[in-house]
Amino acid sequence: MGQQAGGRSLTDGPVLPGLVGFAVPMFLSLLLQTLYGTVDVLVIGNFGSTAGVSAVATGSQVLMLATYLIAGFTTAATVLIGQYLGARDEKNVAQVIGGSIPVFVCMSVFFAAVMVLLHPAILTALNVPAEAMPQARLYTLICSCGIPLIVGYNAVCAVLRGMGDSKSPLMFVLVACCVNIAGDLLLTGALQMGAAGVAIATVTAQGVSFLISLVFLAKRGIGVPFSRANIRFDGKLTRKLFQLGVPLAVQSIMINLSFLFITAIINAMGVTASAAMGVGDKITGFAFLPQSAFSQAVQVFTAQNVGAGKPGRASRSMWYAAGITAVWGVCFVLLCNTAPTLLPGLFSSDAAVVEMTGLYVRAYSFDVLLTCAVFCMNGFLAGCGCAGFSMVTNLLGAFAVRIPVTYVLSRVAGVTLFMIGLAAPAASVVQIVVTLVYLRTGRWKRKLIAADTRE
Numbered sequence: 153m154g155q156q157a158g159g160r161s162l163t164d165g166p167v168l169p170g171l172v173g174f175a176v177p178m179f180l181s182l183l184l185q186t187l188y189g190t191v192d193v194l195v196i197g198n199f200g201s202t203a204g205v206s207a208v209a210t211g212s213q214v215l216m217l218a219t220y221l222i223a224g225f226t227t228a229a230t231v232l233i234g235q236y237l238g239a240r241d242e243k244n245v246a247q248v249i250g251g252s253i254p255v256f257v258c259m260s261v262f263f264a265a266v267m268v269l270l271h272p273a274i275l276t277a278l279n280v281p282a283e284a285m286p287q288a289r290l291y292t293l294i295c296s297c298g299i300p301l302i303v304g305y306n307a308v309c310a311v312l313r314g315m316g317d318s319k320s321p322l323m324f325v326l327v328a329c330c331v332n333i334a335g336d337l338l339l340t341g342a343l344q345m346g347a348a349g350v351a352i353a354t355v356t357a358q359g360v361s362f363l364i365s366l367v368f369l370a371k372r373g374i375g376v377p378f379s380r381a382n383i384r385f386d387g388k389l390t391r392k393l394f395q396l397g398v399p400l401a402v403q404s405i406m407i408n409l410s411f412l413f414i415t416a417i418i419n420a421m422g423v424t425a426s427a428a429m430g431v432g433d434k435i436t437g438f439a440f441l442p443q444s445a446f447s448q449a450v451q452v453f454t455a456q457n458v459g460a461g462k463p464g465r466a467s468r469s470m471w472y473a474a475g476i477t478a479v480w481g482v483c484f485v486l487l488c489n490t491a492p493t494l495l496p497g498l499f500s501s502d503a504a505v506v507e508m509t510g511l512y513v514r515a516y517s518f519d520v521l522l523t524c525a526v527f528c529m530n531g532f533l534a535g536c537g538c539a540g541f542s543m544v545t546n547l548l549g550a551f552a553v554r555i556p557v558t559y560v561l562s563r564v565a566g567v568t569l570f571m572i573g574l575a576a577p578a579a580s581v582v583q584i585v586v587t588l589v590y591l592r593t594g595r596w597k598r599k600l601i602a603a604d605t606r607e
Contacts, residue, residue: 162316162453163238163460167468171446171453175473177318179445184325186438188332188357192350195336200346207287207347214274215295217405218263222303224401225259226310227451228393231535233314234455238462242376249311249374250382251389260303267296287347294348298355301362308365313452315375320368324361332357399543400534410550414558418572421562428508428569431499435513439520440527442480446473447531454535463536463597470532474525481521488517508569515573522580529587536596545586549579 162170189212196204229252236244271292275285305328309321335353339345345352411433418429450473457466487494492510499509533542557575561567590596 161237162456163462163465167453167465168472171449171469171472172476174316174318174453175446175449177322178313178448179442181318181322181325182441182445184322184329186441188325188329191329191333191336192354195333195340196347196350199341199344200350203281203284204287204346204350206281206284207291208350210275210284211288211291211295211347211351214271214292215267215299216408218267218296218299219302220404220408221263221401222259222299222306224399224404225256225393225397226303226306227400227534228395228397228539229307230310230314231396231451231455231537232389232392233311234316234452234535235459235537237315238456238459240460245376246374246378246382247386248389249378250384251386252307252310252393253383254385255390255393256303256307257300260300263303264296264299267299268293271296291347291351294351295354298358301355301358305358305362305365308362308369311369311374312365313448314455316452316456318449318452320365324365324368327364328357328361331360396534396537396539399539403539403543403546406547407550410555413555414575417555417558417562418569424502424504424508425569427502427505428496428512431496431505431509432512432516432569432573434499435495435509436516436520439484439517440523443477443520443523443527446477447527449473450528450531451535454532458536466532466535467591470528473531474528477524477528478521481524484520485517488513512569512573515570516576518574519576519580522577522584526580526583526587529584529591533587533596538596541587541590541596545583545590548586549583553579553582 162174192208192212196208229248232248233245236248272289275288275292305324309324312318312320332353335356336350339349339353340347343349415426415429418425450469453469454466457463457469488510492514493506495513496506496509530542530546533539554575557578558572561572561575564571
């Protein structure tokens with residue numbers, strides 16, 4: 153089972169070329185997804201109204217909560233598939249895929265229903281401006297109805313990535329991006345449908361991408377014997393999906409909530425500081441893409457190799473990934489500290505905002521470097537099935553270091569965003585130290601999910 157119908161085994165051959173070959177399509181997928189959301193705001197900003205921009209921006213944040221939950225569970229499926237594939241256990245690979253289907257169907261219906269019912273209350277709690285509320289509700293309602301399509305697309309991609317195929321999901325994202333741009337320009341630009349047009353374009357793009365991925369998977373197959381009999385609830389598998397998926401989902405949601413707290417703290421420092429952080433977050437959002445891509449690549453690489461009984465090969469992938477992304481991290485630190493206003497100047501024409509953003513990204517750039525280790529370690533631990541420990545360290549960094557340090561510094565007279573920006577690398581240092589100690593203990597070897605469920 154060295155080649156899986158278009159996927160590939162990551163358990164043999166040189167580690168570095170295999171890892172890079174898997175990670176590059178992941179990076180391009182993440183880049184397209186980031187641009188995907190940016191296009192929505194650009195189109196509504198140019199062809200719609202300020203209220204429409206507010207509606208789309210706020211509605212997108214609400215829907216991201218559901219997306220993070222979904223991603224946690226689909227990542228769990230990827231890890232399980234990878235571990236069983238590495239163990240050459242075709243029976244359990246088919247059981248994971250088949251058993252995940254009813255779980256994801258139920259999950260998609262549940263999340264869609266919750267969002268349809270609760271989105272008015274959620275938007276009210278977020279203090280959406282009155283003039284933007286009608287469009288925000290319509291945008292969120294339409295996109296909420298498309299949640300089953302998001303779940304379905306992510307589930308198919310989880311299967312493909314677990315099987316060692318990161319190129320096919322890239323093609324699906326590319327199709328979705330093109331459909332979304334065309335839909336935005338037609339519905340919001342030509343037909344002036346405002347936020348509703350953006351929402352319809354988004355859901356249509358997701359639907360087309362999901363349909364194409366299903367047809368692709370049906371024609372190509374999954375590389376292991378699979379039948380309708382495999383599609384059924386499996387209590388043991390469901391427990392494993394939740395055992396791994398819940399910590400992954402919780403850490404994503406809580407980390408993003410922690411950044412909302414930090415936003416609130418900095419907002420209290422005035423509109424210029426608030427705008428500077430907003431611009432800084434856009435810059436660092438792109439800066440973290442290489443780490444995110446290699447982290448996801450390490451997840452799959454690790455899952456397959458620990459399943460194959462090659463933990464040393466899995467740990468090498470983690471250190472290779474950390475080293476590769478560290479090169480990017482060093483470049484970003486040098487850029488931000490030698491030309492601090494270069495990138496901020498691309499996002500704002502306000503001199504005060506540009507200068508303050510420059511101070512913020514100078515400090516935050518060190519976190520981009522440190523997270524090269526943090527992200528890759530988290531990917532390794534997730535691939536081993538140690539998502540619970542990863543969740544604890546991430547929450548420790550966010551709520552024991554990042555938020556308190558930000559709050560305390562924000563109360564200091566004359567403090568700059570450079571000092572506040574240092575809270576993020578301080579949290580990463582703590583996470584690195586704690587994780588290195590855990591890795592040295594070898595306790596992660598006891599958490600291999602495939603090993604303790606193999607029949």
